[in-house]
Amino acid sequence: MLIDALQCGHFSREVFSQLRQGGVSAVTVTCGFWEDPMESFDSLGKWRDLVGENADLVALARTPAEIEAVAASGRTAIVLGFQNTDLFGNRIRLVEMFAELGVRVVQLTYNNQNSVGGSCYEAEDSGLARFGRELVREMNSAGILIDCSHVGERTTLDTIRHSQKPIAVTHGNARSVFDHSRNKSDDILHALRESKGVIGCAVYRNITGDYFCASARNWAEMVAKTVEIAGIDSVGIGTDYGHDNGPADYAWMRMGRWTRHVDYGASAPGKPLKTPRAEWLAEGVSGLGKIAGGLKEVGFHDDEIAKLTHGNWMRLYGETFRQG
């Protein structure tokens, strides 16, 4: 089995076919960034149609058991996720409703501070705010996995402490392995290890660096370094792979409706708009099938590879996902 805890962009029959070629058992897709509640309901509607139209390749999954069943049927399980809490519109009671509609992973902030907490791109982060404390407990009880990938250092640490269930960094790397504001400090990785959370190692070049993008073996070296910090039970895969994003998609992700000025997100002035893929994923997510081999090459045993490729996510999903 192979689970990718975050992909985004435009999904299509072609993408679903690539996921099958890559042997991807389950993928958490991004249903929204800056979308408000109504726009988020719209997005769920589109996802239901898209999955229904491609039922020979994919199926929605709400529980680890459903992920296993979909994978056993030779298809890829789609887990519904959001990269921001704007879908809730500061309405605590919408959390349970979105959970009932199948949403299983929600990131507390995208690139900007909000009513929940601080983001990794703000100059400062004052931690989990009043609504944030309410929301974390509500997500715990509604059965939605809390994602702190783009969340600020202090809010992430606050969330790990305040949450009654383990949390995820679905797509990010260790900052001590590759230094970027989007990546996570050793303090956070240690806190994830203590609390049984999981970090999904990313392949997105801006937060991974050229060396670890050069081959599946090199990338597996980065995973090994992450395991040294976070432990073998707290590391998984979360590529942050974006499908067919164009200028309008980058503008939406980075600028949303909040600014008239250019914002670079994880990129920087002078870099190309479309960040080049990792060499080993040059042909798309069909290349994800190389991961197990890369992990073996750098010395992981089969039981460890099982944890890294799917076991840790399945364990965390079992502890956090609403059952049905």
Added chain:
Amino acid sequence: MLIDALQCGHFSREVFSQLRQGGVSAVTVTCGFWEDPMESFDSLGKWRDLVGENADLVALARTPAEIEAVAASGRTAIVLGFQNTDLFGNRIRLVEMFAELGVRVVQLTYNNQNSVGGSCYEAEDSGLARFGRELVREMNSAGILIDCSHVGERTTLDTIRHSQKPIAVTHGNARSVFDHSRNKSDDILHALRESKGVIGCAVYRNITGDYFCASARNWAEMVAKTVEIAGIDSVGIGTDYGHDNGPADYAWMRMGRWTRHVDYGASAPGKPLKTPRAEWLAEGVSGLGKIAGGLKEVGFHDDEIAKLTHGNWMRLYGETFRQG
């Protein structure tokens, strides 16, 4: 002339009549707290109808000249304001549109942190956030006065520095005169004096205290103490008077849709839901006519009374309001 920079609650023909009895030339009304963009457009629609139905008593005003003209006609000018930035829904381009529709005063945060900055009730305030910096400049250019009454200490100071125009604390008191987290530090009052901003002294008992509520003269003593800190050019009136609020209104203001738990706002456990009025306003806003007399009793001269009752607001409105 007499300008009250903040009232909220249910306005009606009866309230408008009281405003006339109190000799109130202009009042900034609260069109929303947690309302999202569409709900805020709805609120503007209701205000247009309400003012139109009572055109013999009130009229909307968008500029100091319009305030003067309405006052000269023997009516009370209504200035449209919001106590939160949720009306913009993180959409920078809505700022100008709301300004074109007559909105002239917007508070950056209500009681909770948001994407703009921190509130006075959060445990900590990390200052003006990424969107906050964009929004302040947009409000400057669109012609909306920035209000930091419920805003946190650091975000307020950041805003004064970052704004290209002076700002307001439309309804609040000096913390060194009455200690409450909703009231403003001497640092903020000094920064307002330096930057030509204005603080509107409030009458709301929870942030004013019993002594200053006991009579118009006592309240004028508080104004005098505030003038000692902020200077005669940076103090005005902003009562925070709430008209006919019931349990559902307090629940909306304090809990919105963000929590299932009780939140007390400026009140506290054990205090009555409905805070008793200042004694000198026991019969309603018709009592506001006593202010000039109170200010005279504590020793202010006529030219100073003119600044405190309306001149400072008119000067600030002239410097910040969109012209038409």
